[in-house]
Amino acid sequence: MSGNLPAPGSALRAMFRHECALQLRNRSELYNPLLFFTSIIVFVPLGISPEAGFLKQLAPGMVWIIALLSVLLSLDRVFQADFEDGSLEQALLSGQSGYMLVLAKVLVHWLFTGLPLTLLSPVLGIMLALPAEAYGCLMLSLFFGSGALCFIGAVGAALTVSLRRGGLLLSLIIIPLYVPVLIFGSGAVSAAAIGDSYGATLAVVVAFWLAALMLAPFAALGALKINLAE
Amino acid sequence: MNWQWFHRLGSPKWFYEKTTPWLPWLGFSALILLTVGAVWGLGFAPADAKQGNSYRIIFIHVPASFIALAGYYIMAISGAIGLIWRMKLAYMTMKAAAPIGAVFTFVSLVTGAIWGKPTWGTWWEWDARITSMLVLFFLYLGVIALQQSFSSRDAADKTGAVLSLVGTVNIPIIYKSVDWWYSLHQPATLKIVGKSSIDASMAYPLLTMILAFYLFYAWLLLTQTRVEILDRERRSQWVKAILLKPKLQEAA
Numbered sequence A: 001m002s003g004n005l006p007a008p009g010s011a012l013r014a015m016f017r018h019e020c021a022l023q024l025r026n027r028s029e030l031y032n033p034l035l036f037f038t039s040i041i042v043f044v045p046l047g048i049s050p051e052a053g054f055l056k057q058l059a060p061g062m063v064w065i066i067a068l069l070s071v072l073l074s075l076d077r078v079f080q081a082d083f084e085d086g087s088l089e090q091a092l093l094s095g096q097s098g099y100m101l102v103l104a105k106v107l108v109h110w111l112f113t114g115l116p117l118t119l120l121s122p123v124l125g126i127m128l129a130l131p132a133e134a135y136g137c138l139m140l141s142l143f144f145g146s147g148a149l150c151f152i153g154a155v156g157a158a159l160t161v162s163l164r165r166g167g168l169l170l171s172l173i174i175i176p177l178y179v180p181v182l183i184f185g186s187g188a189v190s191a192a193a194i195g196d197s198y199g200a201t202l203a204v205v206v207a208f209w210l211a212a213l214m215l216a217p218f219a220a221l222g223a224l225k226i227n228l229a230e
Numbered sequence B: 001m002n003w004q005w006f007h008r009l010g011s012p013k014w015f016y017e018k019t020t021p022w023l024p025w026l027g028f029s030a031l032i033l034l035t036v037g038a039v040w041g042l043g044f045a046p047a048d049a050k051q052g053n054s055y056r057i058i059f060i061h062v063p064a065s066f067i068a069l070a071g072y073y074i075m076a077i078s079g080a081i082g083l084i085w086r087m088k089l090a091y092m093t094m095k096a097a098a099p100i101g102a103v104f105t106f107v108s109l110v111t112g113a114i115w116g117k118p119t120w121g122t123w124w125e126w127d128a129r130i131t132s133m134l135v136l137f138f139l140y141l142g143v144i145a146l147q148q149s150f151s152s153r154d155a156a157d158k159t160g161a162v163l164s165l166v167g168t169v170n171i172p173i174i175y176k177s178v179d180w181w182y183s184l185h186q187p188a189t190l191k192i193v194g195k196s197s198i199d200a201s202m203a204y205p206l207l208t209m210i211l212a213f214y215l216f217y218a219w220l221l222l223t224q225t226r227v228e229i230l231d232r233e234r235r236s237q238w239v240k241a242i243l244l245k246p247k248l249q250e251a252a
Helices: A008-025 A027-047 A052-074 A077-084 A087-093 A098-112 A114-127 A132-159 A167-193 A199-228 B004-008 B012-019 B022-044 B053-085 B088-120 B128-149 B153-168 B170-180 B200-232 B237-251
Strands: none
Touching: A008 A027, A008 A098, A027 A052, A027 A114, A052 A114, A052 A132, A052 A167, A077 A087, A077 A098, A077 A132, A077 A199, A087 A098, A087 A199, A098 A114, A098 A132, A098 A199, A114 A132, A132 A167, A132 A199, A132 B153, A167 A199, A167 B128, A167 B153, A199 B153, B012 B022, B012 B088, B012 B200, B022 B053, B022 B200, B053 B088, B053 B128, B053 B153, B053 B170, B053 B200, B088 B128, B088 B153, B088 B200, B128 B153, B200 B237
């Protein structure tokens, strides 16, 4: 790297601040996944049964599935705007590490979707009569799990970034990859809800999160470069 | 080691001409083995002590499942070769492998459901292996859908390769899932090492069918790759020469 460039750490910080400012100025994008998350919960008692004993069993999986869908629906925006106005290309041409760029973008995306979802999840738990023992596990599993979902999904977002209507396709290609995270995430909460130990299952979710954090930016970067080459 | 053959693979023309004489050999040996295996397995292998004749669907179900999994790897490895060595032929193989693999996965799912009805009394059971097969099917469909949505062939090839490589991360989990939540399904009966729990009178026709399916798959993949080559190289002289030769002969 040339001497004129800032160090990778300060580039990451600058990128991070820039992305945060962009997110804060575009509030509706921030609220929409959260609104989706809380409004779709109405469907569960209406469509299945309002009985507490029944909802209690469904709650761990339902909260997880709805959180997963919210993340999925918000994903097509991660790279789209920057791709369209050309700033993504400029950032990748700047000579700074592309890995750091993708990492910063996805981290900020998680900060404004995954983290609020995690903080909201106990409310949904209450509405679905989730047993009291499970709230800690629900928040922990969603904290790491939504991070894993954001990073895995970023690969799909990068692959489909140049497509006009990539949203549905993005869901199609990413849903199979979400299977393991969902299994272990909702598995941990289910175990917690019946008073079982959930540490090992939760540890697997954390492992998925770490693996996605390390590996997914490489794949996403490669996919972005392919799309930019067009 | 002589790597000349590998560099020659960079030329679709060389590959096309080289594989022309292979096709009848592959096709006929696959056909013969399929016939032998099917007659042996369906007609002469003994009935199962518990399942009676309904177990005989394994002679299609098991080979199709093998190909479904192997086909994904072949697709992903072709994609990786394409990305690393920028080899056009590898992308063509990858594109050809996706729908073939998806069909074998579908066959595996359908034969599994047909087998499940008399054996477990249900068409569908959310058990580990069925579920992971279904996920594999969706992985295939995702790769096909992604490739089809790009108007640029280059982007379609490369993004398809990246996605199938990312998907390979899921394949070990498919295998592991057998251990994770083994429930209704039978334990894996065919092991490469160690004691096999299937009797020889059933194992030999099964192995014949597996070999036959692999040959059939190779024939299908080769044929589809050659079609893809002709399609992509249709503006080149040698393809025109090949395609026009019969017509010229007719005219003469």
